[in-house]
Structures are given as C-alpha cells and as structure tokens.
Amino acid sequence: MLNRYPLWKYLMVIFAIAIAALYALPNLYGEDPAIQITGARGASVDMSTLDTVTQALDKEQLSHKSIALENGSILVRFTSTDTQISARDVISEALGKDSIVALNLAPATPHWLEAIGAAPMKLGLDLRGGVHFLMEVDMDAAMEKLVGQQEEAFRSELREDRIRYRSIRPSGKDGVEVLLRDAEQLAQAKAVLESQHPDMDFFDSDSNGRFAIVARFKETRLQEIRNYAVEQNITILRNRVNELGVAEPLVQRQGASRIVVELPGVQDTARAKEILGATATLEFREVDSSADLAAAASGRAPAGSEIKFDRDGRPAVLKKRIILGGASITDASSSADEYGRPQVNISLDSEGGNKMAAFSRQNIGKLMATVFAEYKDSGKRTPEGKVILDKHEEVINQATIQSALGRNFRITGIDSAAEAHNLALLLRAGALIAPISIVEERTIGPSMGQQNIDMGIMACITGMIAVMLFTLVYYRGFGLFANCALMANIVLIIGVMSMIPGATMTLPGIAGIVLTVGMAVDANVLIFERIREELKEGRNPQQAIHQGYANAFSTIADANITTLITAIILFAVGTGAIKGFAVTLSIGIITSMFTAIIGTRCLVNLVYGGKRVKKLSI
Numbered sequence: 001m002l003n004r005y006p007l008w009k010y011l012m013v014i015f016a017i018a019i020a021a022l023y024a025l026p027n028l029y030g031e032d033p034a035i036q037i038t039g040a041r042g043a044s045v046d047m048s049t050l051d052t053v054t055q056a057l058d059k060e061q062l063s064h065k066s067i068a069l070e071n072g073s074i075l076v077r078f079t080s081t082d083t084q085i086s087a088r089d090v091i092s093e094a095l096g097k098d099s100i101v102a103l104n105l106a107p108a109t110p111h112w113l114e115a116i117g118a119a120p121m122k123l124g125l126d127l128r129g130g131v132h133f134l135m136e137v138d139m140d141a142a143m144e145k146l147v148g149q150q151e152e153a154f155r156s157e158l159r160e161d162r163i164r165y166r167s168i169r170p171s172g173k174d175g176v177e178v179l180l181r182d183a184e185q186l187a188q189a190k191a192v193l194e195s196q197h198p199d200m201d202f203f204d205s206d207s208n209g210r211f212a213i214v215a216r217f218k219e220t221r222l223q224e225i226r227n228y229a230v231e232q233n234i235t236i237l238r239n240r241v242n243e244l245g246v247a248e249p250l251v252q253r254q255g256a257s258r259i260v261v262e263l264p265g266v267q268d269t270a271r272a273k274e275i276l277g278a279t280a281t282l283e284f285r286e287v288d289s290s291a292d293l294a295a296a297a298s299g300r301a302p303a304g305s306e307i308k309f310d311r312d313g314r315p316a317v318l319k320k321r322i323i324l325g326g327a328s329i330t331d332a333s334s335s336a337d338e339y340g341r342p343q344v345n346i347s348l349d350s351e352g353g354n355k356m357a358a359f360s361r362q363n364i365g366k367l368m369a370t371v372f373a374e375y376k377d378s379g380k381r382t383p384e385g386k387v388i389l390d391k392h393e394e395v396i397n398q399a400t401i402q403s404a405l406g407r408n409f410r411i412t413g414i415d416s417a418a419e420a421h422n423l424a425l426l427l428r429a430g431a432l433i434a435p436i437s438i439v440e441e442r443t444i445g446p447s448m449g450q451q452n453i454d455m456g457i458m459a460c461i462t463g464m465i466a467v468m469l470f471t472l473v474y475y476r477g478f479g480l481f482a483n484c485a486l487m488a489n490i491v492l493i494i495g496v497m498s499m500i501p502g503a504t505m506t507l508p509g510i511a512g513i514v515l516t517v518g519m520a521v522d523a524n525v526l527i528f529e530r531i532r533e534e535l536k537e538g539r540n541p542q543q544a545i546h547q548g549y550a551n552a553f554s555t556i557a558d559a560n561i562t563t564l565i566t567a568i569i570l571f572a573v574g575t576g577a578i579k580g581f582a583v584t585l586s587i588g589i590i591t592s593m594f595t596a597i598i599g600t601r602c603l604v605n606l607v608y609g610g611k612r613v614k615k616l617s618i
Contacts, residue, residue: 002542002543002545002546002609003542003545003546003604003605003608003609003610004605004609004610005601005602005605005606005609009598009602010602010606013598013599013602016492016594017488017491017492019495020491020492020494020495020496021491021495022113022116022118022495023118023495023498023499024491024494024495024498025113025118026107026109026113026118026119026120026498027120027121027494027498029107029108029109029110029120030108030120031105031106031107031108031120032065032077032078032079032105032106032107032108033077033078033079033080033081033083033084033103033105034075034076034077034078034084034103034104034105034106035075035076035078035084035087035088035091035101035102035103035104036073036074036075036101036102036104036106037049037053037073037074037075037076037091037095037099037100037101037102038072038073038074038099038100038102039072039073039099039100045069045072045073045074045099046069047069049069049074049095049099050067050069050074052094052095053067053074053076053091053094053095054067055094056090056091056093056094057076057087057090057091060086060087060090062078062083062086062087062090063078063079063083064076064077064078064083064087065077065078065079075104075106076091077106084103085103088101088103105128105264107119107120118498119498120498121494121497121498121503121504121505122503122504122505123264123449123453123504123505123506124250124262124264124504124505124506124507124509124580125250125262125263125264125444125449125506126444126449126452126506126507127449127452127453127456127505127506127507128264128449129264129444129449129450130262130263130264130443130444131262131263131441131442131443131444132260132261132262132263132440132441132442132443132444133260133261133262133263133276133438133440133441134254134258134259134260134438134439134440134441135237135258135259135260135261135276135436135437135438135439136257136258136259136436136437136439137229137230137233137257137258137259137434137435137436138434138435138436138437139226139229139257139434140173141391141434141435142225142226142229142434143173143174143225144170144173145434146217146225147170147173147174147175147176148170150176150197150200150215151168151169151170151176152321152322153196153197154168154176154178154193154215155168157192157193157196158178158189158192158193161188161192163180163185163188163189163192164180164181164185165178165179165180165181165185165189166179166180166181167179171214171215171216172216174216174217174222175214175215175216175217176214176215177212177213177214177215178193178212178213178214178215179210179211179212180211180212180213181211182211183211185211186204186211186212186213189213190202190204190213193213193215197215199217199218199220199221200215200216200217200218200221201215201216201217201218202214202215203215203216226256226257229434230253230256230257230259231253233259233434233436234251234252234253234259237251237259237261237276238251240276241261241263241276249261249262249263249264250262250264250504258439259436261276276438282325282326282329282346282370282371282372282373282396282411283322283323283324283325283326283370283371283373284322284323284324284325284356284368284369284370284371285318285319285320285321285322285323285368285369285371286318286319286321286323286359286363286366286367286368286369287316287317287318287319287366287367287368287369287398288302288305288317288318288319289366289367290302291305291317293315293317296315296317297315301317302317304319304320304321305317305318305319305320306318306320308369308371308393308394308395309394309395310394310395310396311394316369316395316398318369318371318395323355323356323359323368324348324352324355324356324359328348328349328351328352328353328355329346329347329348329349329352330347330348330349331346331347332344332345332346332347332424333345333424334417334420334421334424335420336417337410337412341412341414342412342414342416342417342420343410343411343412343414343420344410344411344414344420344424345408345409345410345424346408346409346410346411347407347408348407348408349407350407352407353406353407356405356406356407356409357404357405357406357407360401360403360404360405361404363401364401364402364403364404365400365401366400366401367398367399367400367401368398368399368400368401369395369396369397369398369399370395370396370397370398370399370411371393371394371395371396372393372394372395372396373391373392373393373394374391374392391435396411396414397411397412399411399412452507456507456510456511457510459510459511459514460490460510460513460514460517463514463517463518464486464487464490464517467486467517467518467521468483468486471483471486471521471524471525475524475528475618476617476618477607477616477617477618478524478528478531478600478604478616478617478618481524481600481603481604481607482521482524482528482596482600484599484600484603485520485524485595485596485599485600485603486517486520486521486595488595488599489516489517489520489588489591489592489594489595489596489599490513490517492591492594492595493513493516493584493587493588493591496587496591497509497583497584497587503583504580504583505580505584506580506581507580508578508580508581509580509581509583509584510584511581512580512581512582512583512584512585512588513584513588515585515588516584516585516588516589516591516592519560519563519588519589519592520588520592520595520596522559523552523556523560523592523593523596523597524596524600526552526555526556527548527549527552527556527596527597527600528548528618530547530548530549530551530552531544531545531547531548531549531616531618532548532618533548534547534548535616535618540613541608541613541614541615541616542608542613544616545604545608545616549597549601553597556593556596556597557593560589560592560593563585563589564586564589564590567582567585567586567589568582568586570582570585571583571586
C-alpha cells in the first residue's frame, strides 16, 4: 500500500530527534561567570588553597554560587561578571604568583546531563570575547639555527676522518661552505659529507687556487624544515596556553608560516603576550678558560669561541659549540637552594641526559656556562612589513663541573624567585623551534560577544518566523509539516554541534544555520510543487504524494551534494570564520535532507497514509 512506513522508521526519526534534543538541552542552561585556579610553575592546588580563596572572598564580602576543587584545579562560580572581575583581583592578591587565576565561563549544565556527556556548544572568540593573536614564525632564524648545526656536524665528521680544513662557514641562508687546502682533501671531504648528508646537494670549486665545497639543502628538505618549525611551535604554544589556564583555546596553523591563537575569556593581553611571545631558552656551553679575556673583549676571540656578557656587563669567552639546548629539557621547576637563593631544577630527556653525562664526565674541573637566550621585537620592519627580531643572550652563571651530571641538575645565579618561576614555566612549556612575532592582535570584550549572540539569535528567529509563515499560508497543512521539520532541523543542528568535541559555534556559523533554514524549506518546496503537479495531471492524492517524493528526491540530492562538496572545500582550505561557516553548513545540509525527505514523509504518511483521501491540504 502506498505511503505507509513500517514502525521502525517512525521510531528511528523519533529516536534521532530525541537524542539531538537531549544533547542540545545544555545550551538552554547557559554559563556562569567563573574563575579557574590552577597551580603555576610546579605549585600545587589543594584544600589549603581552597580555604585561602574562600577566606579572601568572605573578607571582601564577595558572594559566589559555588566553589569546588576538581581535577587539580579550583572552580569558583559567580552570579555576575562584575563580581567575577572583582574576585579575580582579590584571589590573585591572596594567592600570589604560585597560582594561575584565569577568568572563565563555566557551563551551568545539571549533573544528570553531564553524566551522559552532554555539554553546551563551544563558543568562538566572536561570541564569547577574548584575545586573538596572529603570529608569524621567523623562518630565517630557523634556517640560521639549522645551518649552525650543520657547521658543527661538518666539523665533527671531518675531524673523525682526519681531514684538515681551513674554515667552515655559512653560505647564504641555506648552505654551508667548507674551505680546504688542496684538491685531494676536497675530493675526500666531499665523499665523506655526501655519504653522511643525502638531504643536501654538494658543489665543489677548485679554481684560482681556492678549494671549496658548498652544501645546500634540497628543496624537499627545506619544506620539511619549514613545516617542522611551524608544527613544533604550535605544539609548544599549546603547552604555554595550558600554563595560562585558559579553557577551550584555539591554536592552529594559517598559511605557510603563521599561527592563529585565540584565547576565549582572556582579557589580560599583556600577560598572554608575555608568555606566548616569549622565546626564552637555555644553552649550555663550555667556557674557554685558555682564552685571553681582554683580547676577546676587543674583538679578537679565538677560533671556535665567542664572547658573551652577563647582566652586569662582565665578559665570558664561550665555545661556540652548544653542549645542549632547550629542546632537550623535559621539565623545569623553581625552588630555593640551601641558602635561600632562587634556582631552577632541570630534567632532560634520555638523549640530552646522555650528552650531558658524556660531556661532564670528560670535563670535570672545567667551567660550564648557562646562557639565557631570547628574541625580542626590535621595533623595525622589513620592506614587506615583517617584524625584525633581535637575539639577546646573557650568561646566567658559570659553574665548575664537580662530577658527572645526569638527567637532573640545577642552575643558579638567578636574581629573583619571580624570574626563576617565569624561566621554569617557559622551559617546561618548551623552547620555540624558531622565534615568533605577533603581527596582529585583537581583543573582543564579553559585552560585544553577548551582543553578537543576541543579534545572531534574533536573525535566526526572524528568518524562521518569516519562512514558517510563508509555508503555512502557501502550503496550508503541508506547510505545517514543513514547519515541524524545520524546527526539528534546528534541534538536530544544535544537538550535533554540541556532540562534536572539536566543533565551535562562531558568528559565521550562525549565518550558516540561517542559510540552512532557507535550504531546508527549499527541499520541501520542491517536493510540494511536484505533488501539486501530480494532482494537476489527474493522479489521486495517494499517488501524487508517492510520485512527488520519488521524483523530487534526485533533484534535492543533486543540489545538496554539490553544496556539501563546496562546504567541505571551504573547511579544507579556509581558516577561522570560514571553517565555522563550513561546519554548520555541512551539518545543516545533512540534517535538512533527513528532516525534509524522511521527517516530512513520516508526518504525511501518518496523517494520509492508508486512508481514502479525496483532497490534500496543499
């Protein structure tokens, strides 16, 4: 019999809408202004911290909805943002620098919904407010660092094979030049280096009595280096964002060398810039004790050595070869030594520990220096507008190696506990592979975010009312079916967006929902018009319904599949706002096909199926 669905199809539609409605429900409860307190730089958060926070709030008579210690952090909920902001200052003063106090918005979802994993949609920066940074990775500095490593590798390999050379120095931005004494040594050196470095091209020259090899990285290797620099910096920035205690941050790549960082709920741009933009790292170097300090200070440092200064301007001659860099540091925490002086406790990975143990075992009694290095904005720009960074290096301390060092040791000579804390934080989060500069920053206030939400909701409601009135007037009873499907479609979109862990609702995402409202009705219009045509051709109502849905399906599928392909391409190549639009559009296309084709057919079959009908309300 025409237009009859089996029971399981009705149950499937009801189940899908019920599940979506259940997971969309947390969005009705909203969020509470909150403060999240986590341990900073090795400090812990416990019940004593909770008592300190409670006492500080009670002393200032700042009321709060709840306060709880969960998963190693404290969450304090408030009834208003004014109280939240006042409480942040009070709590920060009470806890000092041993804790990270961050503004947050905590979902007010009931526990029974949380138990099944239901949570409200994540809101983007334009809806919640916060800080947006666009950062650029300094690829020139990354290449300079890599070329320096290759110079050291070449020296080591030629020494092992007992091949004497005159000098090894950079050649351009991506190459190393090795100058040798004669053609025989040139041939030997080229054979050795080519076998060790298949990712480089080697060019030799023995004209005019000059015997030189120039090694340059192959293009595939250069592309790998650039990608590695960006991806590693993204990982390290995520670690630093976690240290800030920000909920639901966004750190993603944009283009070839840029990174977008969005911190919802953060309004303290100075603190965010200090931690994210810092490029601090440590280098451990051997002190060249045999060098003439006065001669080196006047620019005559021995070959393989260079002069560095501490913060008081005292010079030190250090070997250029870096024993160990910040990339080998796995953990760092600040503390005080037996005399109360600040220090940083360092833990190395297994490879770094082996290198440090081997070096210290062979150099007991000699001096090793700890060099603090960071890149700072010089205030200058290239003709293309790129930020020029200056490298600042400072000798923190020079210590005599008393015994073989292992994976764990400590560095001293730091001026204050606050400086030790900051250095430990940056080292623990990781040293940036290449320096980064902030090329754009925006701050969006919470009030602006709420205004965007209100405007977006108003646009959705206005669009839905207009569409629903049109379909109801023009298609009568069938218009009512279309309106029910339209409301179910909105529930499905919100439910699916809430269920997807990485999905974030943005202002363009709301625009995608508004567009989907029109597209969902468009599918019903095609179906209803086909039914009208079948009725005009003389078919009875049951046949008209059946043929209308059957004949319109291919047209609806073609139109929606092509739009879905476009949305997928937008998501693949787009960034930020465009991705948000593509996500909601893709979900809306799939759900609208479900509600327009299956949902309305269920209602139509329920009302007209299996009955003798003389006239349709269409």
